[in-house]
Amino acid sequence: MDIPKKEDHLLNISYDSVIFGFSGDALKILLLEYHDTGFFALPGGFVRKNENLNDAVIRGVKERTGLEKLFLEQFHTFGNTSRSDAAAMKTIIKANHDSYTEDSWLFDRFISVGYYALIDYAKVSPTPDALSDSIDWYAIDDIPPLLFEHNLIIEKAIETLRNNLNKKLMGINLLPDKFTMKALQQVHEAILDEKLGRTAFQRKMLSLDLLERHEKQFSGKAHKAPYLYSFKSDKA
Amino acid sequence: MDIPKKEDHLLNISYDSVIFGFSGDALKILLLEYHDTGFFALPGGFVRKNENLNDAVIRGVKERTGLEKLFLEQFHTFGNTSRSDAAAMKTIIKANHDSYTEDSWLFDRFISVGYYALIDYAKVSPTPDALSDSIDWYAIDDIPPLLFEHNLIIEKAIETLRNNLNKKLMGINLLPDKFTMKALQQVHEAILDEKLGRTAFQRKMLSLDLLERHEKQFSGKAHKAPYLYSFKSDKA
DNA sequence: CCAAAAGTGTTTTAGCTACACCCATGA
DNA sequence: TCATGGGTGTAGCTAAAACACTTTTGG
Numbered sequence: 062m063d064i065p066k067k068e069d070h071l072l073n074i075s076y077d078s079v080i081f082g083f084s085g086d087a088l089k090i091l092l093l094e095y096h097d098t099g100f101f102a103l104p105g106g107f108v109r110k111n112e113n114l115n116d117a118v119i120r121g122v123k124e125r126t127g128l129e130k131l132f133l134e135q136f137h138t139f140g141n142t143s144r145s146d147a148a149a150m151k152t153i154i155k156a157n158h159d160s161y162t163e164d165s166w167l168f169d170r171f172i173s174v175g176y177y178a179l180i181d182y183a184k185v186s187p188t189p190d191a192l193s194d195s196i197d198w199y200a201i202d203d204i205p206p207l208l209f210e211h212n213l214i215i216e217k218a219i220e221t222l223r224n225n226l227n228k229k230l231m232g233i234n235l236l237p238d239k240f241t242m243k244a245l246q247q248v249h250e251a252i253l254d255e256k257l258g259r260t261a262f263q264r265k266m267l268s269l270d271l272l273e274r275h276e277k278q279f280s281g282k283a284h285k286a287p288y289l290y291s292f293k294s295d296k297a
Numbered sequence: 298m299d300i301p302k303k304e305d306h307l308l309n310i311s312y313d314s315v316i317f318g319f320s321g322d323a324l325k326i327l328l329l330e331y332h333d334t335g336f337f338a339l340p341g342g343f344v345r346k347n348e349n350l351n352d353a354v355i356r357g358v359k360e361r362t363g364l365e366k367l368f369l370e371q372f373h374t375f376g377n378t379s380r381s382d383a384a385a386m387k388t389i390i391k392a393n394h395d396s397y398t399e400d401s402w403l404f405d406r407f408i409s410v411g412y413y414a415l416i417d418y419a420k421v422s423p424t425p426d427a428l429s430d431s432i433d434w435y436a437i438d439d440i441p442p443l444l445f446e447h448n449l450i451i452e453k454a455i456e457t458l459r460n461n462l463n464k465k466l467m468g469i470n471l472l473p474d475k476f477t478m479k480a481l482q483q484v485h486e487a488i489l490d491e492k493l494g495r496t497a498f499q500r501k502m503l504s505l506d507l508l509e510r511h512e513k514q515f516s517g518k519a520h521k522a523p524y525l526y527s528f529k530s531d532k533a
Numbered sequence: 534c535c536a537a538a539a540g541t542g543t544t545t546t547a548g549c550t551a552c553a554c555c556c557a558t559g560a
Numbered sequence: 561t562c563a564t565g566g567g568t569g570t571a572g573c574t575a576a577a578a579c580a581c582t583t584t585t586g587g
Binding site for chain 1: 559
């Protein structure tokens with residue numbers, strides 16, 4: 062990958078994406094580490110001149126995860142001058158490119174639109190881009206210090222996710238198409254960071270009339286097999 | 298006012314402000330009409346290079362209303378290519394400036410951050426800027442067609458306002474410091490566009506423990522005088 | 534004393550919690 | 561038949577809505 066070209070993009074505006082996955086016991090997000098800098102950051106990017114903002118984010122998430130269809134929602138736009146850090150940006154570009162110049166548009170101030178995505182952890186193979194050594198999952202209570210106030214952006218993303226959790230049963234986007242009630246409860250508990258009553262949770266979910274019940278899932282264990290559920294497609 | 302200068306501002310990014318007031322019977326917003334064009338639009342503006350996004354909006358709202366302190370909240374960022382309209386922008390600039398040129402940065406595409414403000418209608422004297430003939434209040438169910446998808450922005454602002462109404466008793470920002478329970482109820486009814494039960498409303502508001510009761514307000518009418526209330530300052 | 538509006542008490546209802554119980558499963 | 565986890569029934573609690581009643585005000 063080359064450095065994104067100034068003439069192809071909108072200036073002074075970027076996006077950052079908080080990509081959530083659920084790995085069976087914890088809520089995690091994707092972070093990337095830049096080559097030879099020790100810098101961690103959220104995956105982000107820029108908007109092309111003839112591209113919708115939403116499409117730019119979808120494009121960026123697809124490049125990193127391979128996923129075409131995903132749950133994606135904008136949650137806040139970060140516009141403080143303090144969030145820019147030209148020195149860090151210079152270090153990153155310098156570490157990657159011989160063609161380093163002192164006055165790249167990338168060193169300018171950026172206003173950044175925050176998005177969060179909910180994806181099925183199992184479906185993803187994280188792919189680093191040319192600027193980054195690695196892209197990996199980090200549990201949300203174990204996030205390293207990040208560039209550009211990205212820790213703050215993650216805070217706000219989690220807060221928004223918590224507030225919106227009940228609308229439209231968003232948690233199902235973190236699970237496979239069919240899932241047990243217990244798995245759904247674990248997702249809710251990971252997001253809300255609190256234990257929920259088993260029976261109350263089951264009843265509340267069923268009362269929403271958004272879940273369809275399928276065959277049982279036999280685990281081979283010595284207890285009743287749970288039903289599998291899926292999201293009712295006609296309620297989308 | 299001159300045309301804002303390119304070298305002072307961030308490019309490709311603007312804000313639009315939906316300024317709400319309550320005039321005793323209806324929820325209204327401020328719209329401006331550009332000179333000699335018949336174009337109506339939301340008051341908006343641009344961000345200076347060393348200015349926080351929030352501060353840019355505060356500055357713009359102050360210029361139009363004279364208000365220094367106000368309730369202001371970002372609600373969504375609009376980034377579709379379809380929302381730009383260079384032709385309209387050219388018409389506006391052409392109608393106002395001899396120094397018209399074909400390639401102003403203002404004709405470029407903009408991503409716009411939407412903010413809404415809640416203000417005390419009585420405290421405001423709307424002031425048109427140099428580009429606009431007038432700035433006036435319009436009831437929210439009587440909004441003319443606007444430029445740049447601004448009708449959509451207003452829809453989204455009202456939707457956000459409805460969803461957030463219960464948090465922090467936001468409605469009080471539309472009223473004077475002291476107000477009757479009936480006035481507060483009218484504000485809520487105007488925002489939600491539905492009638493609320495009088496006694497249920499009173500009890501719910503008082504149960505929040507956010508209102509302080511003051512002296513009665515005698516209207517001269519032949520009925521019990523209502524108490525005046527104010528927002529408890531220690532709960533801010 | 535009357536009418537109108539404000540404030541409060543009371544009854545009813547709906548939703549939620551907690552607990553208990555039963556069911557299914559494989560050892 | 562036992563232990564384990566899943567599903568549901570039921571009693572009790574709490575918050576909210578509906579209605580009625582009382583209070584205050586000026587004619």
